[in-house]
Amino acid sequence: MNRVNLFLLNFLDVIFFIICVTFKILVYGRHLETGYIKTESLFIPTIASVIIIVSISFIFKTKVRSKMLYILNIIISSFIVSDLIYFRYFKDIISLPVLISGFQLGAVKSSVADLMNFKDFLYFFDVIFIVPFINKCVRSRKTDISISYRISVLVVLLFLGVLTDFKSFYNLSKEQPRLLSTMYNKVYITRKLGILNYHCLDIYNSISANITKLAPISKEKVDTIDDFMDKNKSDNKNLKGSVKGKNLIMIQVEALQEFVINASINGQEITPNLNRWVKRSEYFDNFYYQVAAGGTSDAEFMTNNSMYPAPAGAVYFLYSGNKFQAMPENFKNNGYSTAAFHGFRENFWNRDIMYKRFGFDDFYGEKSYRQDESIGLGLSDKSFLNQSLVKLNNMKSPYYAFLITLTSHFPYDAVDKYGNFDVGNLKGSLIGNYLQAIHYTDEQLGMFLDKLDENGTLKNSVVMLYGDHYAIPKDKEQQLFKFLNMSSTSDVNWEKLQKVPLLIHFPDESVKGVNNTYGGEMDIYLTVCNLFDLPGKDMFGKDLFNPNSQRIIFRNGSFIDKNYYYSSQDDVYYNVKTGKRIPENSSLKKDEEDVLNQLGYSDYILKHDAIDKLDK
Structure with missing residues (x-):
C-alpha cells in the first residue's frame, strides 16, 4: 500500500494529465460526431498520442516535468477551444496555414465573438483550479526519481504510444490512401486520429509542402495535367x-x-x-x-x-x-x-x-x-x-x-x-x-x-x-x-x-x-x-x-451532381433524389479518384507556380 501511495504521489501530475487531456479530447470529438464515426473509436489513437507526449516529459526532473505538462495542458486546451470556434462556422479544423493568416480575424472580431460559447472555457477549468494544487503536491516531494528510472519509463511509454498510434495511422492510410499526405479532409482525419495526431500531422505536412515547393517541376506531372485540361474543354456550341x-x-x-x-x-x-x-x-x-x-x-x-x-x-x-x-x-x-x-x-x-x-x-x-x-x-x-x-x-x-x-x-x-x-x-x-x-x-x-x-x-x-x-x-x-x-x-x-x-x-x-x-x-x-x-x-x-459534366467538386473531396452526393467527411454515398445511402461501387469509386486527381492537379500548379508551364 505504501508503494502504491508513493507511486501515486510521484506521478500524480502524469496520471491526471493522461486522464484529463484524454477526456477533453474525447468530449471535443463528440462535436465532430455524425453518427457514422463514433467517438469511442477515438479512444485508442487519443490515449496513444497523449502517452507519447507524457513519455517525453520524463526527460526532465519532477518539478520541470510538472511545469511542462501544465503548459502542454494549456496549449492543448487552447487548440481545442480554437478548433471548436473555427468548426462552428467553417465546419473544418483549423490548420497551420490558417493560423499564419490569422491576423485577418482582427477585422472580424465581432464574428469570432459571436461564435464563442461560455461552455468552451470549461476546458480550462482543470488548469485553473485543479492542476496547480496537484503540481504543488508533486513538487513538495523531497526526493527525485533517478535518471535511469526516468529513461526506462520514457522508453516503455514511447514504445507503447508509437506502436499503438502507428496502427491507427496505418489503418487510416489503407482506408483512404491519399488522405494523410494531401490533408484534403481534415475533419475526417480528426475524427479518426484525434486532435493531437491531426495537428502534429498538419504541422509536418505544412513544413513538408514548403520543402516540396523547392523541388523541380516534374515534366511527367505537367504532361498529365495538360492531358486532363485538354479533355476537360467544352465544345462551346x-x-x-x-x-x-x-x-x-x-x-x-x-x-x-x-x-x-x-x-x-x-x-x-x-x-x-x-x-x-x-x-x-x-x-x-x-x-x-x-x-x-x-x-x-x-x-x-x-x-x-x-x-x-x-x-x-x-x-x-x-x-x-x-x-x-x-x-x-x-x-x-x-x-x-x-x-x-x-x-x-x-x-x-x-x-x-x-x-x-x-x-x-x-x-x-x-x-x-x-x-x-x-x-x-x-x-x-x-x-x-x-x-x-x-x-x-x-x-x-x-x-x-x-x-x-x-x-x-x-x-x-x-x-x-x-x-x-x-x-x-x-x-x-x-x-x-x-x-x-x-x-x-x-x-x-x-x-x-x-x-x-x-x-x-x-x-x-x-x-x-x-x-x-x-x-x-x-x-x-x-x-x-x-x-x-x-x-x-x-x-x-x-x-x-x-x-x-x-x-x-x-x-x-x-x-x-x-x-x-x-x-x-x-x-x-x-x-x-x-x-x-x-x-x-x-x-x-x-x-x-x-x-x-454536372459534377461539383468541393475542397474536402466531397462532390455532388444530379444523381449522387458523396460526403468525404463520412465516406458515405447518397442518392440525391431519395436521400438514401447507397453502397460504393466501381463507378462511384472511380468518380472519387477523379475528384482527388483534379484537386491534386490544382494544388500542384499552385505549389509549384506552374500555370505558365502548361501546354509548353
Whole structure:
C-alpha cells in the first residue's frame, strides 16, 4: 500500500494529465460526431498520442516535468477551444496555414465573438483550479526519481504510444490512401486520429509542402495535367461569342444563399428585387459555393481563375507571388479596361497584391470611397453601390467590373440599421437577423440594377450576380430547417441547401429562364470565356451553357451532381433524389479518384507556380 501511495504521489501530475487531456479530447470529438464515426473509436489513437507526449516529459526532473505538462495542458486546451470556434462556422479544423493568416480575424472580431460559447472555457477549468494544487503536491516531494528510472519509463511509454498510434495511422492510410499526405479532409482525419495526431500531422505536412515547393517541376506531372485540361474543354456550341465586346459587371454578394430567392416571411418577399431580376435573367438554381478556409477570397479566386482553393489557409496569402491566367488579364489582353470595387480595407485578404496579380487596372478599396455610412464591418452597401455607380460611369468601355458587397456579413448584428423588415417570431435569432440583413442588401442591389437599366448601361452590358458562400453555419442548421418547414434534416438535404444564386442578365434580355444545370463558382470563368469569346484554356471548371459534366467538386473531396452526393467527411454515398445511402461501387469509386486527381492537379500548379508551364 505504501508503494502504491508513493507511486501515486510521484506521478500524480502524469496520471491526471493522461486522464484529463484524454477526456477533453474525447468530449471535443463528440462535436465532430455524425453518427457514422463514433467517438469511442477515438479512444485508442487519443490515449496513444497523449502517452507519447507524457513519455517525453520524463526527460526532465519532477518539478520541470510538472511545469511542462501544465503548459502542454494549456496549449492543448487552447487548440481545442480554437478548433471548436473555427468548426462552428467553417465546419473544418483549423490548420497551420490558417493560423499564419490569422491576423485577418482582427477585422472580424465581432464574428469570432459571436461564435464563442461560455461552455468552451470549461476546458480550462482543470488548469485553473485543479492542476496547480496537484503540481504543488508533486513538487513538495523531497526526493527525485533517478535518471535511469526516468529513461526506462520514457522508453516503455514511447514504445507503447508509437506502436499503438502507428496502427491507427496505418489503418487510416489503407482506408483512404491519399488522405494523410494531401490533408484534403481534415475533419475526417480528426475524427479518426484525434486532435493531437491531426495537428502534429498538419504541422509536418505544412513544413513538408514548403520543402516540396523547392523541388523541380516534374515534366511527367505537367504532361498529365495538360492531358486532363485538354479533355476537360467544352465544345462551346451554345452562345459562343454572343456578347463579344460588351461590358461585364460581376457582383459577388456577401453570404447570399439560394434559399431566400422567391421565399417569403409573414407575407413579405425576402428578396423582392432579386426575384424581379431573376425573371429577367438566366437563373441557375443548382449552383453551389465551393469555398474553403479562404471564405470570400476563395470565391473571388475561383470565379476569376477557375482553380480550386488551397486545402488549408487561403491562396491569397500562401501563393501571392504566383503567376495566374486570371479573368481580368484575359479581358485586358482583349482590349478591355478592368477594375475591382470593394468598400473595405485594401490589404484585407491581401487584395491589394492579388488584384494586381490578376491583372486589374484599378482597385477601388476603402480609401477610394467616402466612409459616410457604416453598417456591420464597414461601408454600407447603399453607399458602396451608389459611389461605385459613379466610378462605373467613368470607366472606358468595354470594361470588366468586379464588385464585392459587405453589409450582409456574418453575424448580421446591425439589426437597428437594416430597416423595418418584419421577421416575426424569428426576431433576435441568427436566421431572423440574416433575413433582415439580406433584405437590406437586396434593396440596395435592386436600386443599383435599376439605375444601370435607366441610364442605358445594361443595353451594352452583361451582369453576373452570385453569392460567395453560406450564411447559416451548420451549428444553427435547426433554425434554417425550421424556417423552411423541412421535416427531413438529412445530410443530403443540408447539402442541397448549400446553394447560392447565380443570375446572368443579357443585353435586351435575349437569354432568360431557369437553368437546371449543376454548377459552381469554378464554372464562372469558362462560361465568361465562351460568352465573350475569350481564350479559355488550363481551367478546371466548365462552361455552364455547354457542360461536359454536372459534377461539383468541393475542397474536402466531397462532390455532388444530379444523381449522387458523396460526403468525404463520412465516406458515405447518397442518392440525391431519395436521400438514401447507397453502397460504393466501381463507378462511384472511380468518380472519387477523379475528384482527388483534379484537386491534386490544382494544388500542384499552385505549389509549384506552374500555370505558365502548361501546354509548353
